[in-house]
Amino acid sequence: MLKKYEKIIIPLVAIILGLLVGMLILLVSGLDVGALFSGLLQGATGIKSGSDLNLRYPGELLVTAIPLIFTGLAIGFAYRCGMFNIGADGQVIFGSLCAVSFALLVPLPGPLAAIGTLLAGGLGGAIWAFIPGILKVKFNISEVVTGIMLNYVALYGCNYFIRILPGSTDTKTAEIPLNASLESEFLSSITNNSRLHWGIVVVIIATILYWFIIEKTSFGYQLRATGFNKEGARYAGIKADRSVILSIMISGFLAGLAGSMLVQGTFTWGRILVASESYGFDGIAVALVGGCNALGIFLSGLLFALLSVSETILQVAGIPREIGQIISSSIIFFVAIQYIIKFFLDRSFKKKKRAVSSKEEAA
Template sequence: MFSNRTVNILIPIISVILGLLSGAIIMLIFGYNPVEGYAALWKGSYGDLFFLGETLRLVTPYILSGLAVAFAFRTGLFNIGVEGQVFMGWLASVWVGVAIDAPMIIHLPLAIIAAALAGAAWGFIPGLLKAKLGVHEVIVTIMMNYIALYTCNAIVRNVITDGQDRTDRVADSASLGAEWLSQLTYFSRLHYGLLIALGGAFVMWFLLNKTTRGFELRSVGFNQNASSYAGMNVSRNIILSMVISGGFAGLAGAMEGLGTFGYMSVKAGFTNIGFDGIAVALLGANTAIGVIFAALLFGTLKIGALEMPTSAGVPTELVEIVIALIIFFVASSYMIRWFILKFKKEGK
């Protein structure tokens, strides 16, 4: 009745439904109307063109950070350092955006490429340590998040600016913003980066599923010993995987630096773009198309939550609980899989 592919698709869908139902029950327990709460959430995400633009604007970096986590996971690695790689990409894109004077046809691609290279370089370090010394990538990437945060703050204050807490805005020739998009969506911050994010999803799908290199990367992720026996260079593929993953994360940073904000400021803490990317990849089953839909859900929940206190009196923290519940159900997918398979057997 259900193929394995169908089951894999049903698990995240059922997880989302269970998460939303659990959130509704929590609203009822605390005296809130779940119908009004979710109606306000929908209105806050898609109620008019401004909210739609803001939702898609937030979806953009979520797609790329989700791809970063998913790509590493598909190749047997767990990249917890996406947040730090986002910072490095953000910094590099803004630095190029404010320091170089060139036509847009040169300036904008150069800033985007700089972001991807900066994220890739930050991913190269844990990849090298994993491949050559066997150091677990989770530990290294977690630590490198903090190194990236404070390094970027120091560079913003002491190198790009003269003691300021934020850089100048990037030149128009390096901006992803579009006046017609802004006017169309009632002056939201939607920008061309969404096309880059969707293109990144295609690149991941094509690379992993349609190329020899992608086959090697996935093979090393499944079984390093068997891959080595088959003549594949395991160390090179581990490093390459982290480099590509970091490149996706760096692009996510560029979406903020060249699109949403147009500058970089000193950060007191993390942006959570990278950390949310872990949840996006998990919900998207580490597939390119799954990451797109998961990012859309997360963008909807995050932006829509801002309307819930004013329209329904529901605190925004409740949306964080719903997201946590969705992730919980995805993480407990073996339970959902067991029920589906049991239903499958009874249906025969």
Template sequence: MSAESNKSAVEENPAQASASEDGGDRARGMLRAIAESNALVVFAAIVAALIVGSVLVIIANEDVIDAAGYFFSRPGDTFAAIGTAIVDAYGALFRGSIYNTNADTFVDGIKPLTGSLTLATPLILAGLGLGVGFRAGLFNIGAQGQVIIGATIAWVLGFHVGLPFGIHLAFALLGGLLGGAIWGFIPGVLKATSGANEVIVTIMLNYVALYLLSWLLTFDAFQIPGSDNPKSPNILDTAAWPKLLGDNYNLHWGFIFALVMAGVIWWLMERSTLGFRFRAVGANPHAAAKAGMNVKLTYILVMVVAGAMAGLAGANQILGTERSLTADIAGSIGFDAITVALLGRSRPFGIVGAGLLFGALSASGPTLQVQAGLPIDIVLVIQSVIVLFIAAPPLVRFLFRLPEPRIVKEVTA
């Protein structure tokens, strides 16, 4: 990926700018640095995605289609209908994810923002784990299964074990972490011992986890007493995350926990010996082996860490957001987290940002559906277009006529 090339361009440009004596040159140098920065590419990518989204909004809108039918007699109608459709759609997007301008009080108005943060929590946690894997050169598609196993174990410990408040929560979280870690260990150890491709094994383990959970949900121990539905009772209150902003909002302390874990993963990857080893193996496994690192053991450890984070995401869903176990507990967290990790370029703080963006986009889904009559799937299109464009900075530069970076260093991440 060209993540490194951009970073190096940004880092080296200020020096060039300050080296020149002329004030005009300096200003140009600064502009150039901004133009070549990641932030601008990200912004341009988001703009491009919103444009693509607008096209879909227009195609799906009945008023626009009707007005287009008599386009040549009254073209103004078509443009007016297009304008209304787009304003409606993005207005709904904003009201559903940030602030509901239709609400009477601030307390109600800010509810969508807290909803976005709640939805961002598991995406950040699972994305952190996937990011670790990507930087170590392992493509783990198994976050979905790891989330499921983490959630299942967290629910068992949260419901079937009695412990005092706080300890119980920590215990259930730890169980979720271990569950995910075990589900990550399997592909890791298979890759290390037999060279089994981790992409395949993790895909298969997603299905295995899903069917394992559906099977468990047929037992009485996993069902609400007196009911035969595949849905479990709520976990005990002693194992639940307390609400962060009072009972009015769904947002819980799990969100803060996710932010803390982002710090922990940053420390692991950037400051610890283990993280160095992970990055070295990712950059060049042969060189890492020559330098005396045990590459196979590293693969196992990477998968364990990645699985543990996804397991925590699952545990967090059970202990904070959902509280009861269903076959759909993981939703599409594991797959969305892949795009989150890619968008965040596998860096912890980038992943937090990407998680917040995706959390907001998914939170707006119901409002889009109700207020603008748009299917929630448009969010998927916007998400994927953003990631595609961000991954291809040269394309974005070409489309938006941004200047080429002066220095391109070829480093594969």
């Protein structure tokens, strides 16, 4: 019975423990623990005692969550197919470059521009992921090594290309055409002028497709089989090499979409990055806490976004902003040591069972 709910219980326990660590640190430092929770509540819902409901907060929360969910889906997809796509960060960056270049260089009418830009980002990510994929299949090189190296290539290489796009300054490109962006007056207006954009719809669709492809289709079956046991899949008649490349390219496509979201939604221009913004690496945490399943990733993306947007609120309340990072790192830590959590859960569960059965015996 415990096994069945393990996937839900373990992340929940990790989240609670993570919050406890945060509280403990505040207590030791003599800070107001209550402010932590009211800050988180405000970040999540916009409710703050003594002032009006401000939906701008949940709006911004979603804006932050969208790229995180995409990279979470990217890492999760690769993981379900037996790969560790640590190169997702580079795929986000290259995806951004492709999206912004498409938006600036290919004028299309109406919503076609937005759709084209979106796909350009995704395809960019997929192409960037193809490199570790083909190297893995042809030369048996670990996708982790090539992925990490390509992250740097993407970071510095893309900065060069962003700089030479027409209208670029030293820090960013020109603004993309309005019809290439995902900005939404409607979504913005219902969330008190937040930057909330149509990307929220795209990410929901992507999450549903993720679930459907992995769990429900023969294509997903094939990719999962290859991921678990490549030789076994080959024996079964599955084209295993092709599956490996497709898996990581789909993962790259999702990471590339995170790049599109940054260009089309969060900002409306491409940026020159001084250092990695680590969306790809945050995606690892999101996927890990979300147990690599669709709904889990969506929720854990929201959680990490919440911890990140609450930082400024907490700072205003006199709590150091680092507390958000402490909590999210603790959560990751506790999920990573899930075997220890499992061990204690199993033990207490068994004890209960034993207690019950000995009571029965006594009766």
